[in-house]
Amino acid sequence: MKMQESGENYLETILVLKREKGAVRSIDIAQRMNFTKPSISRAMSLLRENGYITMDESMFIELTDAGMEIAQRIYERHTLLTQFLERLGVSPETAAHDACKIEHDLSDESFEKIKEHARSGQIPDGG
Structure with a gap:
């Protein structure tokens, strides 16, 4: 399955933010990409459902192995x-x-x- 460009951009942004800040939340992605929080929330939900990210109870986002592979490639x-x-x-x-x-x-x-x-x-x- 080919991921859409927007999904690749989200994963790449998560990777970059993780390297810069050590921890990533949806608000960080929204600020970096200049998108609304609801848009990011929907995108993170889709990425989570498709196995590219996980979120812990504090809402910190981590890339799965599949998500990391795409993020590093992009x-x-x-x-x-x-x-x-x-x-x-x-x-x-x-x-x-x-x-x-x-x-x-x-x-x-x-x-x-x-x-x-x-x-x-x-x-x-x-x-």
């Missing part, structure tokens, strides 16, 4: 694509914005080739 794509675009001369803000759009639709094959190229230190010349 985060790696976002980070690498942002860095790659910046190396091409794109401004950091635009690079991060564009990477967020690209990360969900890029094939595994294309991402692996971009990753290989980025790690080689070479920047494509477009021609």
Whole structure:
């Protein structure tokens, strides 16, 4: 089952917030993503029902193994694509914005080739 882009974004945000703050609640996600608390509450309910997150009695959110796998995959794509675009001369803000759009639709094959190229230190010349 392919997860929708919005679900991937939520999982990635949970991962980033967990790394930054150590603990994550719905309100943290709402503030980071600039969404309403009811929207986040609904999304967290769906993610929980589908086995991507758990919530404890204090409403702290944890990624399950399945959720962590998706979050790490999207985060790696976002980070690498942002860095790659910046190396091409794109401004950091635009690079991060564009990477967020690209990360969900890029094939595994294309991402692996971009990753290989980025790690080689070479920047494509477009021609």
